[in-house]
Amino acid sequence: MNHRKSYRKLGRRTDHRLAMLKNMTISLIQAEKIETTVTRAKELRKFAEKAITLGKKHNATDDSLRKVHLRRQAFAFLRNEEAVYKLFNEIAPKYAERNGGYTRIVKTDVRRGDSAEMAIIMFV
Template sequence: MRHRKVSRRLGRDTEHHWAIMRNQVRDLLKHGKVVTTIAKAKELRRVAEKMITLAKKGDLAARRRALSFINDKEVVRKLFKDLREKFLDRSGGYTRIIKIGPRQGDASMMVLVELVEEKVSAKSGKKKGERLKKVLEFIEKKKKQYGVKPQEEKSTVEKTTQEDSSVEGAQEIQA
């Protein structure tokens, strides 16, 4: 039984599991994004967010703990210098998981794990329409980035009915 066991084993022994996590956390922090399977991504998110939280502490003990896990001085330097400043205002949720479809060989669901770029802003001050517009722009940007074809425009029948209704409205105003 797996009572009180936190991490996923991923079908490997403990040393291999932690080697995979070290490599993926290092690559995520180095490149900003990683493509992997969904199970590995969920485990990667858990470990990477702990490393970013260590960087936010910023003291020597935290730097040594991060260096003992990541084993790459350049990545730890980037984590404690650049990424720390980027995520200092954010209280969590430093990564994002985006599904990109099944893998060709074994149909395993592949996902993109990336570091969040946006700044945290208070939602109460913004209007609902502005938030919706920002979300729609983000979705369109990701679709273009990953080659998803945009939806076609309205049919000509719908366009002509809209034009006719606007002409009738203009005539009523003039009368």
Template sequence: MNHKNGFNPLSRTSAHRRAMSRNMVTSLFRYERITTTKAKALEVRKAAEKLITRSKVDSVHNRRQASRFIADEIILAKLFTDIGPRMKDRKGGYTRILKLGFRQGDAADLVILELVDYKLDSSSKGAKKDDKAKKDDKSKKAEPKSKDKTAADKKAKTEKSKKAETESKPKAAQKPAEKPAAAETDKASE
């Protein structure tokens, strides 16, 4: 009987499905971790694991067979020089699927498909976050000073420009400054 020996067509034509699968496998080998739907991840995992098994033995035939599926030469080289040798001791199960939840728009199951030996550089990322937080704190502390400086600079410039205007005008042209505040208080008292 031929039970469970098929594949999921993913509601796509064969050409679309083949192209999508090739692109997703290439992305998996490039980034070593991709986010996709559960159905796609299960299909991509089949192709990816077969290619990793081939890459464990670096021969001309295996490279040619893999190049039928992966068009990017850089990723193909990475597969045979980096990923294959890392998985040399494993007999299978090169990828894992981690559940994320449901997508907002259509409630599809989202998962992360990653290579088993994928490691987050949490120590370097944590250090980067700490450095970034320190820089943000410094910039926040520096901002009020810079705002005060700019406000003070603007005030000083306006005072200087007013002073320069009054000095440049002849004394006959200068009029005494009106006092609008006093006029307003007189009107308000009536």
């Protein structure tokens, strides 16, 4: 049973798993659509939606210190200036009126090598 487990381990150590998910978040922000396995997509959704929420808070506030703080939080997580710029200036304003559910996971087919279920994760 999987009760009270808040994340999937994905067969990796913690540092490797977090680095993989951060890189996948950057790829999702830059390309706006990526193909991966279903379990990775479900785990990636958490990271992507938190990043978009930071962008929404940035656009909703008028306090310049708060805006700097939110950008620094996003950069501390993503570590990619282009992705942070695109997140705050292009992606987050699209979802100003939306309360969560910024990503969509569409199951496609199975991978030929190991029969893993594949999915496309994209922004709504």
